[in-house]
Amino acid sequence: MLLFPVILFPFLLLLLxxxxxxxxxxxxxxxxxxxxxxxxxxxxxxxAHQAASQGARVSLLARSLSKLEEAKQSIRLSSGVDVSxxxxxxRDHDAVQKAINDAGPIDVLVVNQGVFVPQELEKQxxxxxxxxxxxxxxxSFNVIKAVLPLMKERKDRGPTSIALMSSxxxxxxxxxxxxxxxxxxxxxxxxEALQQExxxxxxxxxxxxxxxxxxxxxxxxxxxxxxLTTILAGSSGSMKADEVAKKALDGIKSGSFIVPCNFExxxxxxxxxxxxxxxxxxxxxxxxxxxxxxxxxxxxxxxxWYGSIEQWHAKKKEK
Amino acid sequence: MVLFALLLLLLLxxxxxxxxxxxxxxxxxxxxxxxxxxxxxxIAKQAASEGARISLLARSLDKLEEAKQSIRQAYQVDVAxxxxxxRDYDTVQSAIKEAGPIDVLVVNHGVYAIQExxNQxxxxxxxxxxxxxxxSFNVIKAALPLMKxxKDKEPASIALMSSxxxxxxIYGFxxxxxxxxxxxxxxESLQQExxxxxxxxxxxxxxxxxxxxxVEARKNMPELTKIIVGSGGMKAEEIGKITVNGIKSGSFGIPCNFLxxxxxxxxxxxxxxxxxxxxxxxxxxAGLSxxxxxxxxxxLYGTIEQWHAQKKQA
Numbered sequence: 001m002l003l004f005p006v007i008l009f010p011f012l013l014l015l016l017x018x019x020x021x022x023x024x025x026x027x028x029x030x031x032x033x034x035x036x037x038x039x040x041x042x043x044x045x046x047x048a049h050q051a052a053s054q055g056a057r058v059s060l061l062a063r064s065l066s067k068l069e070e071a072k073q074s075i076r077l078s079s080g081v082d083v084s085x086x087x088x089x090x091r092d093h094d095a096v097q098k099a100i101n102d103a104g105p106i107d108v109l110v111v112n113q114g115v116f117v118p119q120e121l122e123k124q125x126x127x128x129x130x131x132x133x134x135x136x137x138x139x140s141f142n143v144i145k146a147v148l149p150l151m152k153e154r155k156d157r158g159p160t161s162i163a164l165m166s167s168x169x170x171x172x173x174x175x176x177x178x179x180x181x182x183x184x185x186x187x188x189x190x191x192e193a194l195q196q197e198x199x200x201x202x203x204x205x206x207x208x209x210x211x212x213x214x215x216x217x218x219x220x221x222x223x224x225x226x227x228l229t230t231i232l233a234g235s236s237g238s239m240k241a242d243e244v245a246k247k248a249l250d251g252i253k254s255g256s257f258i259v260p261c262n263f264e265x266x267x268x269x270x271x272x273x274x275x276x277x278x279x280x281x282x283x284x285x286x287x288x289x290x291x292x293x294x295x296x297x298x299x300x301x302x303x304x305w306y307g308s309i310e311q312w313h314a315k316k317k318e319k
Numbered sequence: 320m321v322l323f324a325l326l327l328l329l330l331l332x333x334x335x336x337x338x339x340x341x342x343x344x345x346x347x348x349x350x351x352x353x354x355x356x357x358x359x360x361x362i363a364k365q366a367a368s369e370g371a372r373i374s375l376l377a378r379s380l381d382k383l384e385e386a387k388q389s390i391r392q393a394y395q396v397d398v399a400x401x402x403x404x405x406r407d408y409d410t411v412q413s414a415i416k417e418a419g420p421i422d423v424l425v426v427n428h429g430v431y432a433i434q435e436x437x438n439q440x441x442x443x444x445x446x447x448x449x450x451x452x453x454x455s456f457n458v459i460k461a462a463l464p465l466m467k468x469x470k471d472k473e474p475a476s477i478a479l480m481s482s483x484x485x486x487x488x489i490y491g492f493x494x495x496x497x498x499x500x501x502x503x504x505x506x507e508s509l510q511q512e513x514x515x516x517x518x519x520x521x522x523x524x525x526x527x528x529x530x531x532x533x534v535e536a537r538k539n540m541p542e543l544t545k546i547i548v549g550s551g552g553m554k555a556e557e558i559g560k561i562t563v564n565g566i567k568s569g570s571f572g573i574p575c576n577f578l579x580x581x582x583x584x585x586x587x588x589x590x591x592x593x594x595x596x597x598x599x600x601x602x603x604x605a606g607l608s609x610x611x612x613x614x615x616x617x618x619l620y621g622t623i624e625q626w627h628a629q630k631k632q633a
Contacts, residue, residue, distance in 0.1 A: 019613060021620035093441055120512050121456070122463050126408055129456045133448065137497060141436070141444050148437050172589035173507025181504030182452060189496030190436075192488025197435050199620065200627045232511070272588035275487035275612040277620070284613055292605040296327075298589040299334060299598055306336035306514065306591075313515045 012288065017281040022199050024279045025255035027108065027159045030055035035106045037090060037143055038113030040067040042215030043165065045074075046245035047110060052081040054249070059084040059103040061096070061143075062113070090139030097146040105154050108252060109147050111140045112165040114183075116217065118176040118225045129179040136183035140164060140190065152201045162198070163206040163252045164191055168265060171209055171272045172298075175309065176229035192276060195257065208248045208259040209269065212238040228312050232305050237262060255279060271298050327602065331595040337514050339593045340569035342423065342474045345370035350421045352405055352458050353428025355382035357530030358480065361559025362425055363398065364390060369563065373398035374418040376411070376458075377428070405454030412461040420469050423566060424462045426455045427480040429498075431532065433540045436493040444494040451498035455479060455505065467516045477513070478521040478566050479506055486524055486582045487615075490623065491544035507590055510571065523562050523573040524583065527552040543626050547619060569593060584608045 034051045038044040039060030052058050052075050060083055062068050068085035075083050086099035090113050100106070115135045117128045144162060151160055169177045170184025188207060195205040212218060212233060222230075244261050251259030257277045260269040270287050271294035278284045349366045353359040354375030363373050367390050375398055377383050383400040390398050401414035405428050415421070430450045432443045459477060466475050484492045485499025503522055510520040527533060529552045537545075558575055565573030571591045574583040584601050585608035592598045 016613065019617040021617045121460060121509060122467065122512065126456065126460055129460075130453060133453055133456075133501075137452070137501065138445060138448055141441060141448075141494065141497075145436065145441055145444075152437070170504065173504045173509075173511075175508060175511040178505050178508040178512070179456065181508050182456075182501040183504070185504030186448075186452065186497040186501035189485065189488045189498070189500030190493050193490060193493040193496045194436060194488070196488070196490040196619065196623055197437065197493065199623060268589065272586075273609055273612070274586035274588060275582065275615060277616045278613060288606045288610045288613070290606075291609045292602050295587055295605045296602045298587075299331065299336075299592060299602075301589060302591045303334040303336045305511065309511055309514060 013281065013285050016284045016288075020278055020281045020284050022195065022204070022277055022279055025159050025204055027161045027204060027253050027255050029108055029249070029253060031057070032107035033057045033059065033103070033105060034108040034110065035059045035061065035100070035103055035147070036110040036112055037061045038165075039110075040064060040071040042217050043210065043213055043241050043244050043248070044110070044112040045071050046241040047112065047248060048083060049075055049078060050242075050245050050249055051108075052083060053079040056108070059086065061086045061088055061090075061099055063087065063089050090142055091134050093142040093146065096142050100143075100146045100150070105150055106147055106160070107158070108161045108163065109143070109151070110163045110165070110252070111143050113139060114165060114167075114217070116180045116221050118180065118221060118229050120176060120226060121178040124179065132179045132183050136180070137186045140187060144194070148198075151203055152198075157202060159202050159204055159255065161204050161206060161252050161255070162194065163208060163248070165248075166207050166209050168209055168211050168268055171268045174229060174232050174305075176226045188276070191257070195277060204255045206252050206256055206259055208244075208251060208261070209265055210239060210244040210248075210261045211265060213244050214238060214240050228309060231308055231312065237264060267294055267297065270294050324599075328595060328599050331598040331602070335593055335595045335598050337510065337519070337591055337593055340474050340519055342476045342519060342567050342569050344423055344563065344567060346372065347422035347473075348372045348374065348418070348420060349423040349425065350374045350376065350415070350418055350462070351425040351427055352376045353480075354425075355379060355386040357532055358525065358528055358555050358558050358562070359425070359427040360386050360389075361555040362427060362562050364393060364556075365559040365563045366423075367394045367396045367398065371423070374401065375399070376401045376403055376405075376414055378402065378404050405457055406449050408457045408461065411457050415458075415461045415465070420465050421462050421475070422469075422471075422473070423476045423478065424459070424466070425478045425480070425562070425566070426458050427478075428454060429480060431495045431536055433491040433495065433536050433544055435491060435541055439494065447494045447498050451495075452501045455502060459509070463513075466518055467513075472517060474569065475518045476521060476566050476569070477509065477518060478523060478562065481522050481524050483524050483526050483579060483582060486586045489544065490547055491541045503590070506571070510591060519569045521566050521570060521573055523558075523565060523575070524579055525553065525558045525575045526579060528555055528558050529553070530555050543623065546626065547622060581608055581611060585612045
């Protein structure tokens with residue numbers, strides 16, 4: 001009985017070594033052009049700092065010119081590197097296209113911009129729903145579409161990357177996050193299809209899944225978060241922007257399709273591996289071996305969450 | 320081994336949330352968006368045959384009249400029809416108010432254009448996002464307050480029409496898959512927000528279905544997509560039946576065929592599962608499904624590689 005896994009596991013590992021697609025790849029960033037949307041604050045800015053200190057040429061796109069100037073200053077101070085800045089709203093395709101043309105050929109595109117306003121759909125204004133979908137999802141299409149032709153025609157045929165900033169809310173939908181989760185789940189559908197469309201051009205798609213991260217955006221969000229959302233989301237830890245940026249960059253450089261940022265994120269990634277591609281045969285093996293257990297854990301989470309929801313409503317009724 | 324299985328079943332029996340529920344549709348009000356043709360019309364016919372009171376919402380009054388006629392002829396039942404574009408919240412809301420309290424909301428409308436993102440116009444991308452995703456938010460938001468305030472506190476349902484392209488992204492489906500994956504994020508969150516009001520969310524994952532929509536989409540579909548997706552499809556009537564049965568059983572995820580069921584197990588992720596039997600299957604077969612998923616990707620990327628190689632030779 002015990003012999004069975006001992007024989008099976010090496011066989012499975014070997015099999016997975018041969019079948020994982022797309023094949024593993026390494027994406028260098030030193031001396032290459034990294035273009036980051038939403039790059040003036042939060043995770044985007046942290047990414048910019050780290051990419052610059054690793055020798056990349058960095059461009060930032062964001063709405064506010066003054067925040068971009070501050071970001072540029074802070075990167076110059078910390079790593080002596082000059083970044084290019086472009087003010088544009090990702091909802092405006094023409095402005096995005098112009099910025100991208102000005103920036104020049106891009107090797108690593110980090111589609112990181114995002115807005116989030118947590119609230120029960122019943123209470124949330126449709127203008128806020130539309131805002132999140134327009135910026136997080138449609139905006140990402142605008143950016144990718146502007147960059148793709150130039151990326152496909154690049155002279156240097158080295159591996160390039162399109163990285164999309166999702167969220168743990170893009171792996172599981174939670175109370176208060178209908179619109180935000182919709183936009184972040186959407187990025188995965190986009191990414192899975194896009195990877196198949198661009199693999200022949202040596203372009204590699206990555207999806208990053210941070211937990212709650214210490215950023216100006218999160219500070220804003222916390223002020224309006226429904227109580228129940230805070231209770232439920234508390235199950236996963238929070239991280240600093242620098243830590244997320246490091247995980248994100250490592251993931252981009254290793255060409256991983258799904259990039260979790262902490263241990264809970266890794267478990268979530270395995271549970272939600274679904275039908276996504278996996279380039280690492282080791283990771284594939286871990287997914288196959290552990291996804292069943294993590295589905296069980298996920299069911300426990302739902303048991304816990306729905307229990308909390310029930311309790312919270314019961315308390316409210318008593319008052 | 321058997322003991323383990325029994326223990327697992329017992330454990331899951333107690334922990335599955337939300338708890339199982341049955342949603343009656345006889346004599347209840349079923350409101351279907353995109354209800355004039357295709358899957359929406361099939362759902363309407365199935366629900367009408369089971370004694371539900373039906374309302375249809377769609378853009379074209381002509382198509383709605385035809386649908387109304389065809390249901391009257393087949394089932395001697397009169398359905399209410401409302402012409403509105405789901406992108407226009409105000410007209411959706413007035414239609415829903417006119418229709419009266421809704422017991423089963425079927426958010427079924429959808430548009431699709433299948434093409435490489437590189438070749439697809441952003442206006443087409445925007446169209447799909449606005450109709451399939453934002454439009455669904457419009458419909459749900461319009462119906463929610465009345466559903467929450469309903470006098471009859473029987474279980475109600477909000478059902479969202481996704482797609483197998485909402486379980487896996489495929490070449491040519493970047494925008495469409497984005498909208499259909501998005502519906503799942505919406506559904507998982509929404510269920511937690513409405514469970515207290517005895518409202519139950521379902522999301523349906525049909526494969527390619529023979530509808531007027533797919534005929535149109537096939538005209539411009541990339542060759543590689545056709546190779547990957549194949550030429551078959553299910554009948555709209557079958558999807559209609561499976562949808563209504565799934566809604567009645569309050570299931571969260573509703574696959575429509577065997578392949579869909581394996582996709583559903585593979586992509587169960589952190590979604591809720593009310594059936595302890597289904598939950599056990601998910602836990603036991605998740606590993607095998609993931610392995611199947613990896614084989615699927617191996618085959619998929621192989622096909623893509625071959626196709627590009629052939630093109631280069633030509």
